[in-house]
Amino acid sequence: MVDFENDIKNCIQAMQQGGVILYPTDTVWGLGCDALNAAAVDKIFDIKHRPKEKSVIVLLAEARDVIQYIPAPHPDIIAIIEGFERPTTVIYDNALGFPANVVNADGSIAIRVTTDPFCKALIKRYRKPIVSTSANISGMPTAPIYKAVDGAITAATDYVVAYRQDDETVRQPSRLVRIADTGEIEVIRA
Secondary structure (H helix, E strand, O other): OOOOHHHHHHHHHHHHOOOOEEEEOOOOEEEEOEOOOHHHHHHHHHHHOOOOOOOOEEEEOOHHHHHHHOOOOOOOHHHHHHOOOOOEEEEEOOOOOOOOOOOOOOOOEEEEEOOOHHHHHHHHHHOOOEEEEEOOOOOOOOOOOHHHOOHHHHHHOOEEOOOOOOOOOOOOOOEEEEEOOOOOEEEEEO
């Protein structure tokens, strides 16, 4: 396994100071920051030239962590999330504890529990949720690998993760779902 300890330390330091990181996720290369820091989230919108009405995804390290941020999740939410066989972002109603610029106008929030070893280690060590949004200018193609990240994006971030920069594996994008009160999964984006 590649040693990413230095990257973890530098990401944490950057995020503690309200900075934005460029990092590999379980899907694409992403821009991230402390999901509880509204000013840092605004920086991401500025870097991407993204309208503030568009929401961002929040990454968590463990399925049980969802319970902290959602007032009434499905009783089997942990088992449902742990049963996903591919990266899956779930839209939940009535987000708790996040700044307004992380939450959708309707009060919902998009959360993905990551299975990526780097992201999982980063979130566990940081002890807070982090934002994950594709590392591209809004409206431009998503960067599935580091070499596809626009130089303007790279230059605008506070820390660029070295881990996986040479990896050219294109990963499957996340699906986007809602979980009904019955536990039925409604696929919004396959």
